[in-house]
Amino acid sequence: MDPHLLRTFVAVLEHRSFSTAASVLGYTQSAVSQHIAALEADLGTRLVERRPVTATAAGTRLMEHAPGLLLRLDAARADLARLHDTRPSRLTVAHTPAAFGPAVAQALERLHHAAHPLELEVRVLGREAVIEEVLTGRADLGLVDGATAPSDPLPLPDLGPTTTLAAAEQELAVLFPDGHPLARRGSVRLTDLTQAHWIDAPDTAIPLDRLRAVCRADGFRARIRHRGTDLHGLAALAAAGHGLAVLPMPLAAALPGVAAVPLTQPRLVHRTELIHPANPTEAARQLAELVADRRPGPQRG
Amino acid sequence: MDPHLLRTFVAVLEHRSFSTAASVLGYTQSAVSQHIAALEADLGTRLVERRPVTATAAGTRLMEHAPGLLLRLDAARADLARLHDTRPSRLTVAHTPAAFGPAVAQALERLHHAAHPLELEVRVLGREAVIEEVLTGRADLGLVDGATAPSDPLPLPDLGPTTTLAAAEQELAVLFPDGHPLARRGSVRLTDLTQAHWIDAPDTAIPLDRLRAVCRADGFRARIRHRGTDLHGLAALAAAGHGLAVLPMPLAAALPGVAAVPLTQPRLVHRTELIHPANPTEAARQLAELVADRRPGPQRG
């Protein structure tokens, strides 16, 4: 199971074609064909159905392992690369849309004063993408948000050797369209809203399966799925009555056309966590320290 | 970063020697030398210091990635292998010492009746080892125990494509030596015991860092470390006054020479979870189903 073979295997299934996978990877079609054949011989199973090119049962199983493996491989390489390139005045931050609150903004401002010529780049991405950027070293630091019980850590997927620390905790709010019967309420209970229509916006709002998990309840059915990192697009959908969504309070209150009603019962908070490699860039380390100073939180390896 | 190279890299650092790593892996010493050289050339850094053979800073970083990578690689291979070998009448269960409670025993008994000629093998191991056995297919099914808030999942490390389900929840108890002043109490608070002496027995009792985490407190200092899966050895240490330990109630009460006092405050339970690959053996699937029937619990991917 050479990583090269896995990489072409993934590419073949992603493009549903040997030849385009070949051109993407810079191989000849013949090489790709041999790669797949070698993998299949090694594992003793057919992995790819040809014409049309799709995964067999075994191929599907392998597809659940291969991307993660390749990511961790890149993460290891990035980790070592970081030991040598030390550019103290550059910082790349990747974050989910709702993760960038006052706590982080303030820490960044202080970093700007402390480490003077600071070249800062910020990227807004989905949850998995943020983690991927941090692991592969394309970002020095990540900010991910989610919902948990107060001062509980977020249930993040496997991160390898990284450090996670709480950056902020805020109230959670449900987004109602302005005219909604519940829009003028002082608070709502999430458990009362399981049967409502929701917007499935896993990259911007709290994902629906997370809501199901924290409520230990089914429901939270979605009629519409909103991909991408556009908070105002989400607000517009909510304002138009396409469904509800959960966001952190100060941010939700500032969105146009919607009413943000605080969430009680389950006691939940919007938590944003800062993640960086176990072996961070100098600037990342400094920012993490500033955030930790502001709001000391538990640390995880 | 060929897996072969990583494997020899790990072996070299584990044995602190190129030549013994070579003989263990079935290579010549020369090959091992070239493997390390190739890795170092690929990553552009020296990874191991020779004479004596130790990890450099970069090598230490790589050592945090490599074993996990190799494990996941084996897990992927095992996952595919499972698709072909279907021996419905064999079941290998790996579990931590305190994970095997009445719930599981009862399910196993029912399985014995349902799937008649059933060849059962049970292995008692530490937490990581149980997970490793399940991932690599050496066990069909794993049972891991730990402490959490009621009906919260255990914080298990990365598991890849596996399914986890709650098998049982029991009361937690602290083990006191029979003559201890607190031994006759009806209950104790864990937060009152942070300054006591504890036994660090990560493979049998609840690990001390877990106690620190659930209490959000420091302390729980250990004077003695107890490795291995011997519950009675742990009880003997506790009876001799070497320190305290946390175990599930019915089990703790049955141990000789110690008093088991129920734990309140933090509200915690002893929870055992059943884990099996996303693609389980037939017998494993059946047992999981029996356990799930008995005590329906939340499922995680």
Place this chain on the structure above:
DNA sequence: CAGTATGCATCAGTATTTCTTATGCTCGAT
């Protein structure tokens, strides 16, 4: 339904890689 085009498989040949064996070299111990 035939003809054609597209796309994966296969073959042969070459280049590269990866071992082994043999030998050299370096550090640490006595």
Place this chain on the structure above:
DNA sequence: ATCGAGCATAAGAAATACTGATGCATACTG
């Protein structure tokens, strides 16, 4: 200072991993 254990290096043999050419099957097209 010498010796020995152990890693590095060299050279050659074997396996491997590419490319380019060609074959063959399937899915379109008229």
